[in-house]
Structures are given as C-alpha cells and as structure tokens.
Amino acid sequence: MSTLALGFTLTFVMITMALSKWQKLGLEKDIALGTIRGALQLLFIGYVLHFVFQTEHLAYTIGIISIMIAVATHNAGKRGKGLKGINWRIAAAIAVTEILTIGLMLSLNIIKPTTQFIIPISGMTIGSSMIVCGLFLNQMNREVETSRDVIEALFALGATPKQAFQRALQSSVKASMIPTIDGMKTVGLVQLPGMMTGMIIAGTSPVEAVRYQILILFAFTASAAMTSIILSMLSYKLWCTKELTLRKQTS
Template sequence: MSLMALSLTLVFVAVAVGISMWQRLGMERDIFIGTVRSAVQLLTVGFVLHYIFQSDKPFIVLLILSVMITVATLNAAKRGKGIRGIGLRIGIAITITEFVTIGLLLALRVIPFTSQYIIPISGMTIGNAMVVSSLFLNGMSREAESSAAEVETLLALGATPRQAMHGWLRRSVRASMIPTIDGMKTVGLVQLPGMMTGMIIAGASPLDAVRYQILIMFAFASSAALTSIMLSLMSYRLWFGEKGMLRRSAQK
C-alpha cells in the first residue's frame, strides 16, 4: 500500500467525525486523539519490529514481551480499582498464560523459535488475556453489587470465603470466556479474523492463512481458560477483610 493510498483512508475518520458532529455526540476530540495515537503507535511498533526481526536477539524479545505484559496488566487492573493487590495477580496470570501458550507452541514445533513468530502471536495471546482479565473483574464487580447479601449469609452460616464466593467466581469466569467461545463459533461465518485477512491480503495461500488462524483460535481458548481460572483462584481473597468479612470497598 502506497503512502498516498494510506492517507486516503482518513476518509473513514472523517465519516466518524461527521456522524459525531451531526448527532452532537461530542466525540470529535476523542476520535482525533485516537486517530493520531493509533497511527503513531503502530508506525513506531512497525519500525521497532523491523529492527527486532533483523537482529532476532532473545533478550530483546523478552524485553518486548515484558513491556506487552506490563501494559496489559496496567490496563486490566483499572477494572479492579480499589482492590489492593489485584494488579500483581493480573500480571502473574497473564505472564503464566503467555509462557505456557508460547512454550507449548515451541515445544510442539508448531512455530519456529524466531521473533517473527513469537512476538505477533504473543501480542495476540497477551491481548486476549488482558480482555479476559477485564471481563472477569467486571463480572466480579457486578456480582458484588447484586449478590453481596448472599455471600454474607453463607459466611454467617459457617461457609469459608472460597465456598461463599463459589457462585461469584463461576459466573465471572463464564462471563469472561463467553466472547472467546462465541468468536470460535462464528469465525469464518460472521467474520474473517485479522490475522487470516492480513495473510491473504499479503499474498499467502488461503489454506495457509486458515491453518494459522485455527492455531490462534485454539490458543485463545486455552489462554482465556487459563487466565480466568488463575485469576479467580488468586484474587478471591482480596474481596475479604482480615476477619473474613466481605470488603465493602470492593463493592463500589
């Protein structure tokens, strides 16, 4: 794609701005900032990846993965504001998910040990884990607002915090995994995913593109399950005080 052709795609941004002005949504500034940031960030990442793919040094790959995990953790932790220690647990869950997923792909020789494969697939895996973490925390917050009395009753009857929270955790884990599972059910019928589309546009065989997309979808299913389950096991105690009572601050 030429620079001229790329610049013409700003017409889509103009359409969004026009609709915002027409309906008085007041989103023109956000659209402008999002447009500039996405362009700058992607161009920067493009130059960085170009250098990394040429050097292919393991320590640089680890550095990039560390940055990805850190940014994903900080973003997901915003959903758990007021819950002390949630950021650390999100970081641990995302890190374990990333290294288990990539480790299996490398051990099974599904992908070669090169930055050209590891970084893009890691980015998608970490991004998916971040979304799952955010959805899990959203689910826990909703449960705290609607089911606090149920948990307190179970605690009063002698249930342990883990037993009292079982319903919360199960519903929150399910809610965090639903988008990934629904995506698997409709992939190829409702949408052609980005990786598959990008490979086809780049000239790859549709069958090769499909194989890699299947790999990603299966990895997403695994990473969603790992992230949500680990986060539920590590974080449920954060919703209780030292005496085992439900924290009121966690319900806000």
C-alpha cells in the first residue's frame, strides 16, 4: 500500500466523526485521539518488529511478549477493581496459557521457531486471553452479586469457598468462552478472519491462508478454556474474606 493510499484511509475516520457530530454523540474528540494514538502505536510496533525480525534475538522476543502480557494484564485488571491481588493472577493465567500454547506449537513443529511466527501468534493468543479474563471477571462480579443470599447461606451451612462459588464459577467460565465458541461456528460464513484476509491480500494462496487460520481458530479455543479455568482457580477466593463472608462489591 502506498503512502497516498494509506492517507486516503482517513476518509473512514472523517465519515465516523461526521456521523458522530450529526447524531450529537460527542465522540469526535475520542475518535480523533484514538486515531492518532492507534496509528502511532502501530507505526512504532512496526519498526520495532522490523528490527526484532532482523536480529532474531531471543531476549527481544521474550521482552516483547512480556510487555504484551503486562499491558493485557493492566487492561483486564480494570474489570476486577477492588479485588486485591487480581492483577498477578491475571498475569499468571495469561502467561501460562501463552507458554503452553506456543510451547505445544513449537514442540509439534506446527510453526517455525522464529520471531516472525512466535510474536504475531503470541500477540493474538495474549489478546484473546485478555478478552476472556475481562469477560470472566465481569460475569463473576454479576454472579456473586445476584447470588449473594445463596452464597452467604452456603457459607453459613459450612460450605468451603470452592463449594459456595461453584455455580458462579461455572457460569462465568462458560460466559467467557461463548464469544470464542460462537466465532468458531460462524467463521468463513459470516466473517473472514483478519489473519486469513491479510495473508490473502499479501498474495498467499487462499488454501494456505485457511490452514493458518484453522491453526489460530483451534489454538484460540484451547487458550480461552485454559485462561478462564486457570483464572477461576486462582481468583475465586478473592470474592470472600478469611471469615467466609462476601466482600462488598465496588463499582
């Protein structure tokens, strides 16, 4: 894509801002800031990845993945406001999922052990895990709040935290995985995923692009399940005190 063609893509931003102004949504400033920030971030990471791909140094690869996990943890952690220690639990869930996913791909020779493969797939895996963490925390907060009387009654009857929160945890894990599962059902019919589309535009055979997209699709499903289950196992006690009473929800 030429620089001129890239510049023309701002037309879509202008249309969005015009629609916002027409409907008096007041989003013009946010759209403008988001556009500038997104473009600068992408340009920056583009040059960084260009450098890393050329050097093929393991330390740079680990560094970039660590930054991805840190940013994903910070973003998902906002959904767990008031839960002390939730951030390191999110980081642990995402990190374990990343290690298991990439480790399995490398050990089975599904992908090549190069930064060109590891970093992009890691980014998609971590991004997917971040969304799952946010969905889990949102749903868990709702489940605990709506089932407060039931959970407190279970505690009064001598139930352990795991027993008291069992139904809420099951519902939250299920809710966090629904978007991923729904995506599997409609991929190729309702949408052509970004990775597949990008490879086709870059000149790759559609059949080869589909193979890589299938890899990502299956890996995302497994990583969503791993992330949600690991986070549920690490975090469920945060919703109660040592005296086995529910903590007050914070907005």
